[in-house]
Each structure stands twice: as structure tokens, then as C-alpha cells.
Amino acid sequence: MSEHIKEKETLEAITTAFEKVNGVVQRDKRIIVRTEAETIPGVLLYAKERLKYNHFSHMSCVDWIEDKQFELVYILWSPEDKIQLIIKCRINRENPIMQNIDNIWRQANTYEREIREMYGIEFEGLVGAKEFILEDWEDMPPMRRDFDTKEYSNDHFFDRPGREDAKDVRTEITERSGEEIPDFAKKYTRD
Amino acid sequence: MNINPKIDKKDSLTISEYIKNFARKHSLFVLAYGTGCGAIEIPPTMTSRYDAERFGIRGAATPRQADVLLITGYLATKTLKRVIRVYEQMQDPKYVIGFGSCTINGGMYWDSYNTINSLDKYIPVDVFINGCMPRPEAVISGFVKLQEYIQEGKADGWLKYQNNIEEYRANQKRVIKNWRMPDYNW
Numbered sequence: 001m002s003e004h005i006k007e008k009e010t011l012e013a014i015t016t017a018f019e020k021v022n023g024v025v026q027r028d029k030r031i032i033v034r035t036e037a038e039t040i041p042g043v044l045l046y047a048k049e050r051l052k053y054n055h056f057s058h059m060s061c062v063d064w065i066e067d068k069q070f071e072l073v074y075i076l077w078s079p080e081d082k083i084q085l086i087i088k089c090r091i092n093r094e095n096p097i098m099q100n101i102d103n104i105w106r107q108a109n110t111y112e113r114e115i116r117e118m119y120g121i122e123f124e125g126l127v128g129a130k131e132f133i134l135e136d137w138e139d140m141p142p143m144r145r146d147f148d149t150k151e152y153s154n155d156h157f158f159d160r161p162g163r164e165d166a167k168d169v170r171t172e173i174t175e176r177s178g179e180e181i182p183d184f185a186k187k188y189t190r191d
Numbered sequence: 192m193n194i195n196p197k198i199d200k201k202d203s204l205t206i207s208e209y210i211k212n213f214a215r216k217h218s219l220f221v222l223a224y225g226t227g228c229g230a231i232e233i234p235p236t237m238t239s240r241y242d243a244e245r246f247g248i249r250g251a252a253t254p255r256q257a258d259v260l261l262i263t264g265y266l267a268t269k270t271l272k273r274v275i276r277v278y279e280q281m282q283d284p285k286y287v288i289g290f291g292s293c294t295i296n297g298g299m300y301w302d303s304y305n306t307i308n309s310l311d312k313y314i315p316v317d318v319f320i321n322g323c324m325p326r327p328e329a330v331i332s333g334f335v336k337l338q339e340y341i342q343e344g345k346a347d348g349w350l351k352y353q354n355n356i357e358e359y360r361a362n363q364k365r366v367i368k369n370w371r372m373p374d375y376n377w
Contacts, residue, residue, distance in 0.1 A: 134305070135269050136369040142304050150302040156366065157308040160296040 059111035118143035217247040222257035227264020265293035315348030
């Protein structure tokens, strides 16, 4: 089958140009590349200048608390080939520092400021590294998975009586579908 | 701070109070300010199909011209700060309608870290409209309820706010940690 020709060409170009880069053509018009944090600016610049992935769609972060790592996800789009290129790297969860890429795409600055505030990841030389969306926030960065939003809500806001009888239906649902509640989710009970 | 003396509630209204309340209830100027997703229900309420203007409900551009503050939906802690400032700038008598289940008990954002759960701890609410979202019929029925309360002289949330300002301030400062707000003198 002559499928994914363009995708495979792109992936091969990236993997031959850089060491320690591996990737996969996930499906039609979508490539996922995993690399290390040091090579991220190089890969992004290469994709932008050589492979015409000149649209920076999104930048996001995933908290892998079990692996003690943060995963940063950069999503690029090629308007010419109509292919989405997803570049991922993992950094240490303790004292997370990442390279700043807003000299490649200026709009990355906004995403970096948001990630800095919501996950507590510091970007080297980030312009405007101050309060962004949250106002007067003193607690842990709220999008980290060890931040207990229910507890914070109980401490800071007023609950109106009458919600106590809300039933926890997760056990029922998991039994019905023959699954198990994952360990990290067991602490979120309504009891 | 100059706080108005407590007004004793009489059983029956005087003629002048009756006329004042009658005039007030038929000219409710609603501040054009939407805080959450509920603001999308206001255009159909105001426009030709449901036509809220037949009850005397219409929009006002600035807080100083408005009588009713409509809190449409969830209220983030950032927005609460603005809402308090808006509410304190409004002229007496002023009324607050809590709109949607988010203002009553947090709604689907009941465990969120940045939305408050019950609005009436921070500013006095005269009428709650429940639903997620309330349809324009429900909105109009809430306004009609508010008109009844105004006519009976029961919509006295603004007096409650003046008389219990310390309590409300304490609750507000629990959420808004860095308090940089002007103190208004009523």
C-alpha cells in the first residue's frame, strides 16, 4: 500500500538529522516524535525551516506523576502537506526547567507562561515570567495532579448543604463493565 | 464608613412607598454584564421572541445607571473581584439575581479551585433562578418574582449589605487575598 508516503518521508528526515529521536506515524496525517529535552529547539527549528512545518498549533504539558516526570508536547502543522507533527519530550518532575523556544515562534511565549503558572515549569529566559492567569495564587500550581482541588475548594469556598447525598456511582459502573478503579483515583471519593 | 441606620420593617406600606415600589418594579435596568456561560440566555430573553421589555426589563450600559445585577453562571474568583466592585458602584436600591445552579451551590464546578460555590456569602442575592441553563421563561419568571418582592418591599438585599458589611467583607477577603479595592462611602 502506498499510504503515508509524505508522513514517512518527514519522519525519516527528522530521524536521520538527529540522534536520540524516535518516532512513529500514528495515523493518517499525524506523526509523533519522541526526543530529549536538549534536542527540542533543534528539532523544532529543523521542522520549521527545512520541512515547512511553520505553524505552531499548540504547546501542552502532561503530568506523569507515577514516572516523576512532566511531558511537554509541541504540536506543529504543515499548511503545505496538511500533516500534524507532534513532538514530545520528558523532563524531571523535581525542579523542572525547560528551554525557552519563543525565539522560534513568538506565540510560544503565551503557552510557556501558562504552563509555567499551571504546572510550575520554569523556562530559561522567559519574558514576562510573572502572574498570568491566576490572581494572587499562593498554593501549588493547580494543574499538577497532586493538587487536590476538592480539598482546596472545601478550604476556601462555602459549601451549601444539600449536596451530601450525591451518590458515588463509580464502583457500580466499574463492576458493570468489569474494570477496576485505578489507584490514583481511589482517593477521590464522596464519602 | 457611613452606614445607613436600620430601617424598621412595617407591616403595611405607606402610599409613597407603594408608589415608589410600583415605579421601581416596572423599570428594571439590567447591567449588561455576563459572567459565565449563562449570558447567552440573555439575548433571546431581551429580543423579540420573549421580549423582556414588556415587563420593563432593559439593559443599562454602566453600573451607575443599573438597578439589577444579573450574575449569569459560574463566578471565578477573579470575576468575583470585578463583581464586587460593580455591585458597590451601583446606586441604591439595587437588586441581585443569581442565575443558574453555579451561583447557588457551585453547579458542575462545585469542586473547582477557582470558582466560588455560593454567591450569597459574598453579595446579597434577592432571587435565585435555578437550572443549568435556565431557559428564557425561567429567567422571566425570576424577574417577575423579583418584581413581586420589590412591590412588597422585601427585596432589601442592598440594606442587608450595608448593615452586615463586615461579615460580607470578611467572606470576600477570604477569597480575594490581595485586597486592593476602594472603600465606597454610601
